[in-house]
Each structure stands twice: as C-alpha cells, then as structure tokens.
Amino acid sequence: MTENILLSLQITLLGMGIVFGLIILLWGVMAALTALTREKEAPAPQAEADAPQPAPITSSNFKARAAAAAVAVALAEQSLSTAHPLPTPPTAIVSAWQLGMRTRQMSQKGKTRR
Amino acid sequence: MTENILLSLQITLLGMGIVFGLIILLWGVMAALTALTREKEAPAPQAEADAPQPAPITSSNFKARAAAAAVAVALAEQSLSTAHPLPTPPTAIVSAWQLGMRTRQMSQKGKTRR
Amino acid sequence: MTENILLSLQITLLGMGIVFGLIILLWGVMAALTALTREKEAPAPQAEADAPQPAPITSSNFKARAAAAAVAVALAEQSLSTAHPLPTPPTAIVSAWQLGMRTRQMSQKGKTRR
Amino acid sequence: MDLGALLPELLKGLANFTPGNAVMIAAGLVLIFLAVRYEFEPVLLLPIGFGCLLANIPLAGMTAASEGMMGVLYNAGIKTELFPLLIFVGVGAMIDFRPLLAQPRMVLLGAAGQFGIFGTLVLAILLGFPLNEAASIGAIGAIDGPTSIFVATKLAPELLAPIAVAAYSYMSLVPIIQPPLMKLLTTKKERRIRMDYAPRPISQRTLVAFPIVITLVVGLLVPEATPLISMLMLGNLLKVSGVVDRLSKAAQNEIINIATLFLGLTIGATMQAEAFLRPQTLMILALGLLAFVLDTVAGLLFGKLMSVVSGGKINPLIGAAGISAFPMAGRLVAKMAQKEDYDNFILMHAMGANTAGQLGSVMAGGILLAVVSKILGIG
Amino acid sequence: MDLGALLPELLKGLANFTPGNAVMIAAGLVLIFLAVRYEFEPVLLLPIGFGCLLANIPLAGMTAASEGMMGVLYNAGIKTELFPLLIFVGVGAMIDFRPLLAQPRMVLLGAAGQFGIFGTLVLAILLGFPLNEAASIGAIGAIDGPTSIFVATKLAPELLAPIAVAAYSYMSLVPIIQPPLMKLLTTKKERRIRMDYAPRPISQRTLVAFPIVITLVVGLLVPEATPLISMLMLGNLLKVSGVVDRLSKAAQNEIINIATLFLGLTIGATMQAEAFLRPQTLMILALGLLAFVLDTVAGLLFGKLMSVVSGGKINPLIGAAGISAFPMAGRLVAKMAQKEDYDNFILMHAMGANTAGQLGSVMAGGILLAVVSKILGIG
Amino acid sequence: MDLGALLPELLKGLANFTPGNAVMIAAGLVLIFLAVRYEFEPVLLLPIGFGCLLANIPLAGMTAASEGMMGVLYNAGIKTELFPLLIFVGVGAMIDFRPLLAQPRMVLLGAAGQFGIFGTLVLAILLGFPLNEAASIGAIGAIDGPTSIFVATKLAPELLAPIAVAAYSYMSLVPIIQPPLMKLLTTKKERRIRMDYAPRPISQRTLVAFPIVITLVVGLLVPEATPLISMLMLGNLLKVSGVVDRLSKAAQNEIINIATLFLGLTIGATMQAEAFLRPQTLMILALGLLAFVLDTVAGLLFGKLMSVVSGGKINPLIGAAGISAFPMAGRLVAKMAQKEDYDNFILMHAMGANTAGQLGSVMAGGILLAVVSKILGIG
Numbered sequence A, B, C: 001m002t003e004n005i006l007l008s009l010q011i012t013l014l015g016m017g018i019v020f021g022l023i024i025l026l027w028g029v030m031a032a033l034t035a036l037t038r039e040k041e042a043p044a045p046q047a048e049a050d051a052p053q054p055a056p057i058t059s060s061n062f063k064a065r066a067a068a069a070a071v072a073v074a075l076a077e078q079s080l081s082t083a084h085p086l087p088t089p090p091t092a093i094v095s096a097w098q099l100g101m102r103t104r105q106m107s108q109k110g111k112t113r114r
Numbered sequence D, E, F: 001m002d003l004g005a006l007l008p009e010l011l012k013g014l015a016n017f018t019p020g021n022a023v024m025i026a027a028g029l030v031l032i033f034l035a036v037r038y039e040f041e042p043v044l045l046l047p048i049g050f051g052c053l054l055a056n057i058p059l060a061g062m063t064a065a066s067e068g069m070m071g072v073l074y075n076a077g078i079k080t081e082l083f084p085l086l087i088f089v090g091v092g093a094m095i096d097f098r099p100l101l102a103q104p105r106m107v108l109l110g111a112a113g114q115f116g117i118f119g120t121l122v123l124a125i126l127l128g129f130p131l132n133e134a135a136s137i138g139a140i141g142a143i144d145g146p147t148s149i150f151v152a153t154k155l156a157p158e159l160l161a162p163i164a165v166a167a168y169s170y171m172s173l174v175p176i177i178q179p180p181l182m183k184l185l186t187t188k189k190e191r192r193i194r195m196d197y198a199p200r201p202i203s204q205r206t207l208v209a210f211p212i213v214i215t216l217v218v219g220l221l222v223p224e225a226t227p228l229i230s231m232l233m234l235g236n237l238l239k240v241s242g243v244v245d246r247l248s249k250a251a252q253n254e255i256i257n258i259a260t261l262f263l264g265l266t267i268g269a270t271m272q273a274e275a276f277l278r279p280q281t282l283m284i285l286a287l288g289l290l291a292f293v294l295d296t297v298a299g300l301l302f303g304k305l306m307s308v309v310s311g312g313k314i315n316p317l318i319g320a321a322g323i324s325a326f327p328m329a330g331r332l333v334a335k336m337a338q339k340e341d342y343d344n345f346i347l348m349h350a351m352g353a354n355t356a357g358q359l360g361s362v363m364a365g366g367i368l369l370a371v372v373s374k375i376l377g378i379g
C-alpha cells in the first residue's frame, strides 16, 4: 500500500514534469514557427509595425464600436447559455472581435493602467 | 400436419391476443401520459376549455379557410402522387391543418349530423 | 526471362485486343441504345429533322452568343485552375454550352471548311 | 503458354450463364423499371433490382454469399441486423406521433391491422412450410420492411430475399391494392362520415416522454421487440427532444441513406438464381400479397366495428390505415374519404391510425418472434 | 403443445427484472432529463441515457456485451477505439488555434490544468484501486471525453462505463462547478485585470504547419499519445489547409455525428446493473468530480502565479480555462471577467488557454498511458 | 521501482527513429505540400501524406499493419476493397455520359488510352518484376486511382502503397505532363481543327438504360471487371434515374467523402519506411510516370489516325483525353485547343473521350486482372 502510494506520487511528479516539459517545448516550437514564417513575409509585419496605433477615438466611431462589442457579448452569452456540446468553432466571433475590439483593447489598456 | 395447423391457429389466437392486450395497455399509458402532463399545466387547458367554440363563420373568413383547405389538399395529393418511400414527416401539413382546419371541422360536424 | 518477355508481349496483344473489341462492342451497344429509344419517340426527332438549321445569325443575337461563350470559357478555365480532384460534374457547363453553342458551332463549321 | 487457349477461359463467365440467371436479371430489370417509371419505393427497389443483376452475373463474385463487396456488406449489416435497425432510427426521426397522442383510441386500429401476419402464418403452414419459415412469411404482413427483415433474419435467413422483396414491393403497391378493398367493404355512406378533430393539446413533455415510455413498456413485456421498437423510439426521441439537432439530422439523412442503399444492394444480391428460383418463392410472393389483403380487410372490418360502437362517429376507412406502410396508407385513406366528399378531411385521424399501425407492426413482429422462438426452443 | 404454458415463458423478461435494473433505468432517465431539460452535453448524455435504458431491459439483448446491435457497435467502435478517434477528427476541424498561436505563452496554462489527472490517481490509489484502474480514473481529470475513453479502454475497460459517464457529465457541469472555485481563489481586483491583445499576425503557413509539427513532436516524444493527438491535428489540418473542404465538412458533420451517436449508445449500453451497480462506481463518480476540482484549482493557482510573475498583466481567471472542456471553459472564463467589469474582454486569451488545455489534456493522457503501461509492463 | 529508469523507456520512440523514417516523413511532407500549395488532388494526397507521417512515428501503432486505428480501417476498407468501390459509386454519380452518348464513336479513344497499362507491364517484366507485380504496376497506367488500387490489392498487395501514391500523384500532374506531349505530337494546324457538334438528342430512357446495359455487357464478358464497373454504373444510375435523390446525394457526399478520407489515410499508413524504402519503389514510381506518357502518346497517335480517317474532321488532341483522369484530362484538352484558336470549342468532344477513357480504364483493369490471374492460376 505505502509502496503504491509512493509510486503514485512518483508518477505524479514524473507525469506533471513531462507535461510541463513538453508544453514548454511546444511553446518553443510555436514561437519558432511563428518567427520562421514571419521572417519569410518580413515586409508586411514591418509595415504594420510602423502603424500599430489605433485610429483616434472619436465619439462618432465609439458608438459603432460599442455596438460591435454588444453583439460580441450577446453572441458569447448565447453560445454559453445553450451549452453546445459540439459547438461551431468560435472563429466567427473571433473575427468580429478582432475587427471591432483590437483598437478598443489598446485604449482600454491605457485606462486600466491609469 | 393437423397438429401444425392447430398450433398455428393457437399462435394466431395468442399472438393477436397479446397484440390487442399490449395495444390496450398502450392506450392506457398514452392516456395517463397526456393526463399527467396536462395536470401539471392545468391552467392553460382550463382556459382553453372555456372557449372551445370556433369563431363565428362569416363569409369573409370562409374564403380564407377554403383557400387553406385547397392548399392542404394539394399538398396531400402531391405527396401521394410522388409516393415518397422515405417522406418528409407530415408535420408541416399537420400544423397547417391544425391552424386552418380545426374550427372548420367543428362547424362541419354540425352539418354532418343535420 | 525471354519467355516472360514474350508472355508479356502476348498479354499486351491479347489485352489491347480485348479492350478494343469490347469498346467496339460498346459502340454498337450505344448506337443501338440511342437508336432504339429514338424510334420510340419517333415524332419528335422527325420534327427536329425538318428544322435542323440554326436561326439566321443577326448581329443583335451575335453579341448574346458571344457573351454566353465567354461565360462558358470562364467557367471552364476556372474549373481547370482549381484542379478539382472530385469535381462537380460538368453538367451545368454542358447545358449552358448546348443552349448557347450549338448553333454557333454549326456556323463555325462553315468558316472552318472555307 | 498458349494465350489462344486463354480465350475460352476468359469467356467462362458467359459459359456459366444459366437460363435462371436470365430470368433473375429480367426480374431485377422489372424492379428497376417499377422504381424508375412508377416510383414504387425507388430508394429500395432500385438498389434491390441492381443488386439482383449483380448477383446473376456469373463468376463476378457479387453475391451476398461471396467474399466480395456484397458479402462484406451482408455480413456487416444484414447478419448483424444493423441496417434495418439503423433505418428504423431514421424512420423514427421522421414520424410525428402527435396525431396519435391527440386521439389515443386510434391506437386500437394498429392492432387489427396486424391480423394478416398471423392469418398468413396459418396459410403458410397449410401450404406445408415449417413453422420458422411460415412465421417469417407471416412477417411480410407487418407491411414494414425492417420488421420483416428482422424477423426473417432471426427465424429463416434462407428466405430473406423473397420476403424482403415482397415486403418492400407490396409496401409500394398500397395505392393499387387498398382502394378496391376499401370500396368493397365500406358503403358510400360510411366513407362520407366526417370525424371530429378536437385534439387535446400535446405538451412537449408528453412528446419526449412518449418514446421513452413506449420503449420501456414494450421492452419489458416483449424483450424480442426491443431492438426494433427502441431504435424507432430513439430516432423519435432525437427529434422531439429538440436538443440534439445534429444527431436527429444525421439519423434522417446520412445514417438512413447509407443503410438503405447498402440494405437494398445486399438484399438484391441474395437473389441469385439458384437460391431464388424455387417454387417456394412464388408461394411466398403470393402469400405476402394475401397478408397485405388480410391486413387491410381486418383493419377495415375493425374500423366498421368501431364506427358502429361509436354511434357512427368514426369513418371505417381509417381502419385501412392501421396496417403500417407509413405514411402511404394514412395519406391514401384521407384521399379516399375526400374523393367521396371533397370537404371531408380525415388526414389527422388517418395519420393517427397509421402511426398506431407502425407501432402495432413492430410489436406484432416482436410477439411473433417471441412466441415462435419459444415454441421452437430457440430463444 | 400447450400454449397456456407459454405465457410465463413470454413474461420471462418481466420476471428477470431486478431492483438493480430499476435503479439503472432511473439513472438513465436522469441522464436523459439532464440532457433534454438543462441541455447538459445533450449529444452525449441523451444517447448514453437511452443506451442505459436498453441495457437494463432484461433479455432484450441490447447490452454492449451481447451479440446484438449494441455489441456489434461496441466491438466495431469502442474496442477498436475508432469512435473516440473519429470524434477527435471532427473536434480538431472545429478548433481554431489562432488565439493560442498569437499568444504562445498561454500554452503554459494547458499544463497546469492537468494536475487533476495525477492528483486523482494518487487518491484512487489511496482508496485501494489497483494502478491500472487508478490511472483510468485519473484520466477523467483530462475533462475530455475521448481522451478518458481512450485511456480507460487501454488500461481498464471494465471501468469504461462509469468513467465515460463521469467524463461527459462533468464536462457539461463546467458552468456549475467552476464559478464558485473562481470566486473563492481570486480576488475581485484580480478578476478585473484587463489584458493586452496585440497578437502577432498568424500566417496561413503557420496555421498549416502547426498541426503537422505538433503531431510529429508529440508523436516522437510520446508515441502513446499519437492516435489522439494525430486525429485532433488531422481534423485541424483538414480545416486550415483550405483545399479539402469536402473532407473538412465530412469530419465536422457526418463523421463526428455518427461516431457520437454510436459512442453514446454503446457507452450507455455498458451500464448494465450487474456491472455498474458496485461501490466502485460511486467512488469513481466522486473521484471524477474531485479531479475536475483539482484541475480548476491548479489552473487558477498557476494563473495567479503567472499574474504575479507578469507584474499583474495576466488575469488569473484564464487559468481555469486551461482544463480542456473546450470551448465551454474558455467562454465561461470570459463571461466571469465581464461580470466584474462589463468592458473587460478576455475571450481571446481564454480561448488560447482553452485550446492549450485541449492539447495538454491529450498529451497528459498519452503520458499517463505511457508511464503506467511501462510500469505494468503492458506497453 | 525506480522511476528514473523509466525515462529511457519513455524515450524509446525517439530511440527507434531511423533515417528511413526521416526520409519517409520528408516524403509525407512533400505530398502534403503538393496538396496544400499546388492543390494536386488534395483530397487524396493530403490524407496519404498525413498517413505517411503517422506510419513513420516509431511505436505509435499507426501503421496499416498494426492493430490500431489504421490497421482497423485497412482491414475494413482496403483488404475488402470496399473503399475504392464506394469511391466509384460517388464518381459514377458525378459523371455525365451524355457527351459520350451523343457521339458514340468517341468511345474508341477510350481504348487507345489504355496502351500504357500493357506497355508498362512489358517494361516491368524487362526490369525483372514477376508477372503479378508487373501487372499491378501496369495498372497505374489506368490513370485511375480506384482501378489501380483494386488491381494491386488482388495481385500484389505488398506493392499497394507505391502504386496508389503513383496513381494519385500522376493523376494530379495531368496539367504538367500532358501539354508538352500534345505539342510534340500534333501540328499547330491539327490543334486548330474545329469539330462539329450536332449531337443526337439523348432521351431520359437512354440515360437510364446506359449504366444498366454497360454493367450487364461488361459483367458478362469480363466478370473480373464487374465490381468496378458495376459500382461506377450504380452511382450513375442513382443520379440519372432522378427518383432516388437521397441516395444519389449520399453517394456524392457522405459516402465518397468518408471513403476517400479513410482510403487516403490507410494508403498513407502503408508507407512505413521498412516496407516502402526499397529500390523497387523508385522503379515503380518511374514506371508509373512512363505509363502515363505511353497512355498519352497512344491516345494522341490514335487521335491522329482518327483525324486522318475522318478526313480532318477530328481534332487529334482529344485523343489525349482518352486516358481517364476524369475530368482533368478532358478539360485540359479543351483548353489546349482554345489556346491555339480562341473560338475553338471542343469541350464536349473532349469530355466524351474522357468518359470513354474512364470506361476503358475500368475495363482494361478488369481484363488485365482476368488475363493475369488466369495465367497465374489464381482466378
């Protein structure tokens, strides 16, 4: 019994160790992957780096962004409430989010830090 | 041979007996099922019981009902003529029928009995 | 080895012979098939035989036919460029083609022979 | 090696062609013709007919008994009874039990319409068939393909081909076989009877409980009927639950379509001349037709009885809808009533009786299986 | 032959009905109720519940161990592990790895959320389970149905039913189990932390390379995880490649739907009273719940650690999304954050952690399988 | 128990990795690259490439010879020939035979385009392959995946992997391989020949009769070709009959998609380094390419012959469409003709020749199988 418990603790240690090891390796792989493919398309990101700033927030486009946010929230809540077991992938939401939220988050960031 | 024939007659008797017995049991089960679930939603049927009479038939809504009937007939005939082996369920027809025909049948009843 | 080579040459002869034989038989079968079913619907083809000539080409309908041709070409090229492995059948193209091209080809024929 | 000597070898297929093959190929062509020209159950008769052609091409290895494709499918789906059961999942997802639940007494008509099963069993015994075969032939009287196939597979697999062919062919002949019987057995006055339709409202809860309760009640009382009834009810539950649209659609589409195609092909592939062309086969086809007639007659007579008992409130025609053959029989009955009186709508009552007939057929099939296998000491 | 003597024979089904059957039928009804009424993983709980009913109808021959339909499906898809793997192809085609690829460090959260697997293994050993069973119970902590089933089929098939039921039930209880733990372990201030989202642009090339590279790296290092991870990645590759729309749609529809329905039914059909109603089962269900809690706690604590290390730039809630249970956990986390601060959108981060949790779960399942089968000398 | 000692055990997968595995993984990646980047038959090359990766992950148990998922699928669908035959049902439902029926003489071009099969057989014998293998390699010249797989499975299953890979790869290389040959073998004047298109009207009756008659005629004369030709014709019958839309759509979608995915994966999973990396493989790939060239050359030369015989009314280019590779070859020919003369539309003629090539390929495959198995005394 004690032997078994010891064994199980060892398995836990070894298992979580390997899981973390593998996950960290994956991190590296993913970083390498994105880095490698970025190098190949160097010009585009470069251009993007020049203009990472969001468009200035005017009160006119704020409403539009707020509406987009509300839609995203509604979508997310709706998805949650029906508890899809095999849901449609969140891609649609993601794209909507990326379109509407990216600049928004950036400005939020400022506020949060204040 | 005679023995076999006797046996087959006995099987017929027993078989049809069980079929009828089971079907009557099913009748009871179905009645119980609808009764039980009705009790739980008592108010609604109660209200419906107060007003089972169809709306008075005026010549203006008669045409509409006739049209609905014609559509239902057409649908039914069409379905029959193509002899679907694995047909779409008759749900759609049913709903249309229920919407349009229920009050109608009731007035027909009066006529039939006259 | 030499024996094997001889055998393989014999197989080639026999195989291609049977392939051609079978294909010629198929030709006959197909001809018979279309002939038989044509006889059964004799009147229609008869009528068609009376008027096989295309409508006279006027400059007004020439443009329309040219447009139809362009569409057909575009469709064909598009299909080719995406290299469908399991493509939708070319039926749609065929019908379009038949509608628009048949008379056209006939007039082309004249030109080609000239 | 003389390749010239190969030619006769290569034409061995033609050399092995028998007159029986020719007859069966003609039969297959007739089935395909009926399917394509008259749309008699085409999703089944066309594959059955095509499978029949294949089984009668000598040395092609496309019979259900071979190790080729048809044999593989036969072992995978017919021997295991998977195909008929999967078809039932799809059928269940297409059935609407509301007309029946709204008028529970209609369920009685589903019992009467099974008489043909047992009546035919008696006749088959009279003709000298052993009990297991007679019972399988009787199962044609279920007028329900999967049930007939299920029973025959268990009791007399050697008769599967003619039984399946009869079951599906006659199902498709409903609009031809039933009307004369209806006219013969009912008066014009009876056919003109109008019926009340004041159905109880059916709650969602009832709709969901129904397939579950039916499965348990029938399953506990007639275990032999469990596979059939449970798959029918599973399909129905998938639909009415409203929470598993994906599965309901899969049942109504890919599952039933694939199972139907493969079932038809393999049933057809059992129709090899040597096995099929026997005097028995003609007898089975004749008995099957009789089963259909007996079902309809019993249904109509019971309809008349109910009409009398109810004081003329019931149109006896709906008795003919109690035979199963869902949903053709129900629609036909409604049409017949309308023919006599254009304003007479009994579609809902007929569909109620028709779904009851579907339930009754499955139960009767299970009971037949139970009784006969007990007598034969199989079960 | 006295047919009267047949009646008791015919009611044998009822006579064989045990109190255990009654209990299991009640359990099946509860599962169906949860599926239909509360939509808890209905595509799985409904078939599982229905299969459970069937398995407890005496003499019906519908248990997974029988030669009937359920036995056929069990041997075809569970014993061969085909069904869970096919489900993974479909799941893979539904996962979007862009949120994870855009923020690779999120992947760390997918490791922490696997602690429940091993923690539960220890507890199961403490409760006296042998190692193979303890490991299978631990696999419930993957909070991922196919992984749990895959591991249990390999190590302890006799426990498959309770493990599968626990895995799928608890997956569906995410919105009930996680929120209290989130509130308990995080402060309001932590939950209000907003997170940057300035993702690197993910090229099509990266998206295509990702599933291939993951398959190779994980496969070479943990061969036991290859079937699971490779089918998940295959599905993803079918989708992101953009050139095999047909196959991607087949994976997301017919393949996953059919596999899910059959998997649910057959898992349910293993829940026969005699096999299922043992004290072990209750322990397994309790341990499974604990596994879930341990996963969430470990995930949240690791989230807090990352939050501190990052200087408060990371909202610790996203740790709870690292448990797998894709995509419910990710959405729940985003919702919790928004509850505290309506303008706080961390959905993308949560989905990144959630897909990392999916990867982590599969890898942890494979590692568990590898280590335990090496110790037991199976592999 | 010393867990430290487990680590080397756990890395056994990596330890068993051979240079051969690396080569084959590279090959798999190339196939995936061709599929994704250039869309060369992606529905097949992508699964084949992915299956190849899996088969070369040591100890993962994902080879076609294992007892894992790939082995299960291999035994279920390749050994039984079910997958290629089901694919043919779908292909048949996608083919339109009207262009061929409208110009029956086009069928001759479908014979010439099969020369590569036999020419390659001779070359393979010259290179020392035994007859069964030489014939299987020749079958690559059918330029039709299912036919090649069907023949190879019967005659030389050990060569299945390279043959299938060659068959599908070269099918996708039509637009690269054929144009230079076309230009080489035809003059500009020949390529500019316009062709009449005054087709006979094809009745619905002919369309329905065609697949049935072809099945019977070919089946009776070449029983070995029956499985292939009959499934192709079944699919076509399902479509043209117009009465079984459900089945026709099932054939064109779920059936062909699932069979294609599984076929690709399992074919790929046969590409394990030890079995695949042999000098033979390179020879087979080279011979397969040659078969393609021989087919095209023979088709073009026969097209030229027909052109001369017809008094210049036939464009010899359409000979190149007689090789099968439906429908790419037909479209390519039409495009080539248009390149020379923008107003020259020979698409209908090319599609007629192309469908004839499809028929010819299947028949030639069956004849090859018949002749060779008779000589070897197998059939």
Ligand code: NA
Residues within 6 Å of the ligand: D113, D114, D141, D142, D143, D144, D295, D322, D323, D324, D325, D357, D360, D361
């Ligand atoms: Na019946």
Ligand code: NA
Residues within 6 Å of the ligand: E113, E114, E141, E142, E143, E144, E295, E322, E323, E324, E325, E357, E360, E361
């Ligand atoms: Na997990």
Ligand code: NA
Residues within 6 Å of the ligand: F113, F114, F141, F142, F143, F144, F295, F322, F323, F324, F325, F357, F360, F361
């Ligand atoms: Na060819």
